[in-house]
Amino acid sequence: MRALIVEDEPLLHDELEDQLLEEQFNVDVSETLQEARNLVAADEYDLVLLDLGLPDGDGLDLLQMVKRFYSDTAIVILTARGEVEDKVKGLELGSDDYLAKPFSMSELRARIHAVLRRRFKINDNEISAGALTVNLDHLQVRYEQQPLDMTETEYKILRYLVLNKNKTITRIALAEHIWGSSIDDRFSLDFINSHMKNIRKKLSGAGASDIIETVYGVGYKLEAHEAE
Numbered sequence: 001m002r003a004l005i006v007e008d009e010p011l012l013h014d015e016l017e018d019q020l021l022e023e024q025f026n027v028d029v030s031e032t033l034q035e036a037r038n039l040v041a042a043d044e045y046d047l048v049l050l051d052l053g054l055p056d057g058d059g060l061d062l063l064q065m066v067k068r069f070y071s072d073t074a075i076v077i078l079t080a081r082g083e084v085e086d087k088v089k090g091l092e093l094g095s096d097d098y099l100a101k102p103f104s105m106s107e108l109r110a111r112i113h114a115v116l117r118r119r120f121k122i123n124d125n126e127i128s129a130g131a132l133t134v135n136l137d138h139l140q141v142r143y144e145q146q147p148l149d150m151t152e153t154e155y156k157i158l159r160y161l162v163l164n165k166n167k168t169i170t171r172i173a174l175a176e177h178i179w180g181s182s183i184d185d186r187f188s189l190d191f192i193n194s195h196m197k198n199i200r201k202k203l204s205g206a207g208a209s210d211i212i213e214t215v216y217g218v219g220y221k222l223e224a225h226e227a228e
């Protein structure tokens, strides 16, 4: 999952970054509204931690932009402003939660977990796409309750595809998720291809062929037809 931290206090954003890295996010940090706008225009994030008081403007402007572009992105507002109006306005504009500074890191983690659980419908730290189930904390994958043996990289790729089911994921986004954004593109894209070949072989061995669609020239999409 990809997260964007928009916060102009360096000590706080460093601490937030450490927390999110521990939670397996790929993290970008911006100290200004303008830089955050550029990042959001270029990339879809799963989670945005958003300070409202930014040196060049109001974080609520970014909130509106994120919601217009990507309705699925979870947004948690961080602010020193205690005013009720800001909280109400943020929630009206579509933020998922609100933390008033100062807050503890354990409080932040609890809120992030709750937001992501709601967004991705996660139960017992497991998320499903059709008959495929991935444990978010441990390297465990099952298809129709049958355990599948995946390497760590294969597991990370599958977890990302399941968390983004029914969405086309570019190979670059996948590579960045696995290896971070300082990657050698051509090299790692070849790696993604060969990992995907192995994942498909293991899935079809369990009777799950064709659940990962190749979107020609772009990337992959994990198709999940839910039973309910």
Ligand code: CA
Pocket (backbone or CB within 6 Å): 007, 008, 009, 051, 052, 053, 054, 055
């Ligand atoms: Ca601030």
